[in-house]
Each structure stands twice: as structure tokens, then as C-alpha cells.
Amino acid sequence: xxxxxxxxxxxxxxxxxxxxxxxxxxxxxxxxxxxxxxxxxxxxxxxxxxxxxxxxxxxxxxxxxxxxxxxxxxxxxxxxxxxxxxxxxxxxxxxxxxxxxxxxxxxxxxxxxxxxxxxxxxxxxxxxxxxxxxxxxxxxxxxxxxxxxxxxxxxxxxxxxxxxxxxxxxxxxxxxxxxxxxxxxxxxxxxxxxxxxxxxxxxxxxxxxxxxxxxxxxxxxxxxxxxxxxxxxxxxxxxxxxxxxxxxxxxxxxxxxxxxxxxxxxxxxxxxxxxxxxxxxxxxxxxxxxxxxxxxxxxxxxxxxxxxxxxxxxxxxxxxxxxxxxxxxxxx
Numbered sequence: 001x002x003x004x005x006x007x008x009x010x011x012x013x014x015x016x017x018x019x020x021x022x023x024x025x026x027x028x029x030x031x032x033x034x035x036x037x038x039x040x041x042x043x044x045x046x047x048x049x050x051x052x053x054x055x056x057x058x059x060x061x062x063x064x065x066x067x068x069x070x071x072x073x074x075x076x077x078x079x080x081x082x083x084x085x086x087x088x089x090x091x092x093x094x095x096x097x098x099x100x101x102x103x104x105x106x107x108x109x110x111x112x113x114x115x116x117x118x119x120x121x122x123x124x125x126x127x128x129x130x131x132x133x134x135x136x137x138x139x140x141x142x143x144x145x146x147x148x149x150x151x152x153x154x155x156x157x158x159x160x161x162x163x164x165x166x167x168x169x170x171x172x173x174x175x176x177x178x179x180x181x182x183x184x185x186x187x188x189x190x191x192x193x194x195x196x197x198x199x200x201x202x203x204x205x206x207x208x209x210x211x212x213x214x215x216x217x218x219x220x221x222x223x224x225x226x227x228x229x230x231x232x233x234x235x236x237x238x239x240x241x242x243x244x245x246x247x248x249x250x251x252x253x254x255x256x257x258x259x260x261x262x263x264x265x266x267x268x269x270x271x272x273x274x275x276x277x278x279x280x281x282x283x284x285x286x287x288x289x290x291x292x293x294x295x296x297x298x299x300x301x302x303x304x305x306x307x308x309x310x311x312x313x314x315x316x317x318x319x320x321x322x323x324x325x326x327x328x329x330x331x332x
Contacts, residue, residue: 018101018102018103018104019076019104021102021103022076022102022103022104025103026070026071030071031071034067034068034071035071037186038068038176038186038187038188038189039188040068040071040072040188040189040190040191041188041189041190041191042072042190042191042192042193043190043191043192043193044192044193044194044195045072045073045074045193047166047193047194047195047196048073048074048075048132048166048193049164049166049196050074050075051130052130052163053126053127053128053129053130053131053132053133053161053163054127054132054133054163054164054165054166054196055127055132055133055134055135055154055157055158055161055163055164055165055166056069056073056077056132056133056134056135056165056166056168057135057136057137057154057165057166057167057168057219057223058134058135058136058167058168058169058170058223059136059138059142059147059168059169059170059223059227059229060136060138060140060141060142060170061141061142061145061170061173061174062141062170062173062174062176062177062178062179063141063177063179064173064176064177064184064189065136065170065173066079066081066105066134068170068173068189068191069134069168069170069191070104070134072191073132075132076104076131076132077104077132077133077134078104078105078106078126078131078132078133078134079104079105079106079133079134079135080105080106080107080119080122080123080133080134080135081100081105081106081107082107085097085100085105085107086100086101086107087107106119106122106123106126107119120153120156120157123135123157124157124160124161127157127161127163128161133157135153135154135157137150137151137153137154137216137219137220137223138150138151138235138236139151139153139235139236139237140236140237140240141179141236142174142229142236143179143236143239143240143243144239145174145229146229146230146231146232147220147223147224147227147229147230147231147232148231148232148234148235148236148239149220149232149233149234149235149236150216150217150219150220151216151235152209152212152213152215152216154215154216154219155199155211155212155213155214155215155216155219156206156212158199158215159199159202159203159205159206159211159212159215160206162200162203164196164197164198164199165196165197165199165219166193166194166196166197167193167194167197167219167222167223167226168191168192168193168194168226169191169192169194169223169226169227169228169229170189170190170191170227171189171190171191171192171227172187172188172189172190173189175187175189176189192226192227194222194225194226197218197219197222199215199218202214202215
């Protein structure tokens with residue numbers, strides 16, 4: 001009992017220091033400098049609720065996404081970051097872990113199973129306390145600036161907690177800090193916040209894999225509309241593995257053929273960003289299918305569900321979120 005009280009007191013003390021550090025860096029030191037250098041522009045910031053819990057789901061172009069986006073949101077945003085950032089050794093590793101903890105980031109275990117489930121529970125706890133939780137449905141940074149297939153962990157979290165989703169498109173951060181570059185380029189970046197997405201119509205179906213895929217695809221479709229990115233129906237982690245194997249000269253594992261989709265400008269000019277759409281179909285244009293549904297043998301998914309059942313081996317996990325109930329054979 002004494003040990004538990006000591007642990008709780010230590011956690012409260014660390015959390016208090018984290019909030020002070022976050023506020024000081026955002027308002028006094030780092031924030032003003034970044035705004036002066038990169039002159040970020042923002043659209044739709046009013047879509048962020050002034051109070052109450054919400055998931056902020058973003059495309060992921062650069063490491064700096066987790067810096068610029070919270071900088072422009074009036075409320076604190078807590079991100080689920082890959083656990084490797086918190087387990088580094090040596091002086092550099094400990095400094096990195098301390099920085100991530102002090103900047104409102106939580107470790108996300110991407111190994112699947114119970115570890116990933118516990119990480120999702122941490123995110124659910126933030127939402128239960130009325131906070132804003134930032135996650136990247138793609139699970140990792142895009143290797144080439146395209147938008148990749150979302151992992152269903154984000155849907156599980158949203159369906160379980162019943163909170164709205166605020167889609168946000170980061171613009172130009174891949175040019176500021178491409179993968180592998182430590183010193184950023186000085187250039188303007190932007191972000192577009194879409195209208196809140198409500199999935200309360202799926203209440204009680206949090207464990208339904210058809211619904212999980214449907215919700216995830218709706219979110220990815222909104223991100224495609226907001227960002228204007230080309231969509232590829234494959235996991236970014238799988239594409240990264242293939243590129244790494246090609247670079248090293250090793251034989252890569254077979255990757256399912258993925259279709260790239262560019263959103264028709266005529267469609268983009270239709271419904272407002274953030275409007276709920278039918279998964280796998282462009283509004284009023286059934287021929288366009290930017291988010292392909294999974295194939296389900298001998299069964300056809302109804303248009304109201306809009307998604308397909310995940311293969312048993314596919315899961316969701318990544319920089320920002322993991323699918324706790326399934327194993328993703330394509331995890332990095």
C-alpha cells in the first residue's frame with residue numbers, strides 16, 4: 001500500500017512537471033521561435049472542441065508533425081509515440097526519453113498482443129479524462145509523401161470511447177524534415193483541420209472487424225480529401241520493408257498489389273472537409289473507389305458498412321496507434 005501511494009505521488013509529480021514544461025516550451029521558448037521561422041498557416045482550427053475529449057487523426061509525413069500540430073492547437077495534445085523513443089540507452093537515449101515524456105507523449109508498444117492493448121488503454125485513459133489524443137492511423141511516416149492504408153487501432157479506440165474524430169492534414173512537413181534529415185529546412189508549412197466525425201451510429205460494435213475497417217477507411221478518406229495526397233491501398237510499414245530490402249540487396253517479402261488513387265478535383269469541391277462519407281465510394285460518384293475494401297471470401301459487405309473483414313494476421317500498430325487484438329505480420 002505504501003509503495004502504491006509512493007508510485008502514485010511520483011506519477012502526479014512527474015505529470016505536473018510535464019505540464020509546466022509543455023506550457024513553457026509552447027508559449028515562451030520553442031513555440032514563438034518555430035512560428036517566426038516556419039510561419040505555419042492553419043485552416044479549420046475552430047473544429048477543435050474547446051472542452052471535452054477527441055481523437056485528432058493526422059496523416060504522417062515527418063517527425064516534425066508531432067511538433068507543429070500541437071503548437072497550433074490551443075489545448076494540449078497528447079500523442080502515442082513508438083516505445084523505442086522511451087527505451088534508448090546512454091545519455092542520448094535517456095535525454096530523448098525525458099524530452100518525449102515532458103512533451104506530452106506516451107509510449108506505444110507496436111509488438112501487438114497484450115502490449116499493444118495496454119498502450120491503447122493508456123490512450124483511452126487520456127480520453128476518459130477529457131483530453132485530446134493525437135494519433136497517426138497509418139502507423140508510421142509515409143516513405144514517399146503518399147497516403148497509405150490506415151490501421152484499425154484508431155477505430156477500436158474511437159468505437160470503445162465514443163469520442164469524435166478530428167481529421168487533420170499536415171501540409172509540407174515532409175519538405176521541412178524528410179525522413180533521415182536531422183536539421184530541418186526553413187520553409188512554410190500548413191495544416192487543415194476537418195469537421196468532427198461522429199461514429200456513434202456504430203455504438204456497441206467496437207469488436208466488429210467489418211465496422212473497424214469501415215471507420216478506419218472513412219477517416220483515411222477524409223485525410224485524402226483534406227490533404228490532396230495520392231492514396232495507396234497498402235500499409236506504409238510494408239512498403240518501407242520492401243524499400244529497405246531493395247536497398248540492402250535482400251529479397252523482399254511479396255507485397256500485395258496496391259492501387260494508387262488521386263482524388264478527383266470535382267469530388268473534392270463537393271462536400272465540405274470533414275463531412276461523413278460512405279467508405280470506399282466518392283460522394284455522388286460510385287465509380288471512384290479511393291479506399292478499397294478488403295476481400296472477404298463468399299460474402300459481400302453491405303454498402304452501409306463500407307469495409308471488409310481484416311485478415312486474421314493483419315493488425316494495427318505504429319507510431320501513433322496499434323491494433324491490440326490481432327498480429328500485424330507487416331510491422332516494422
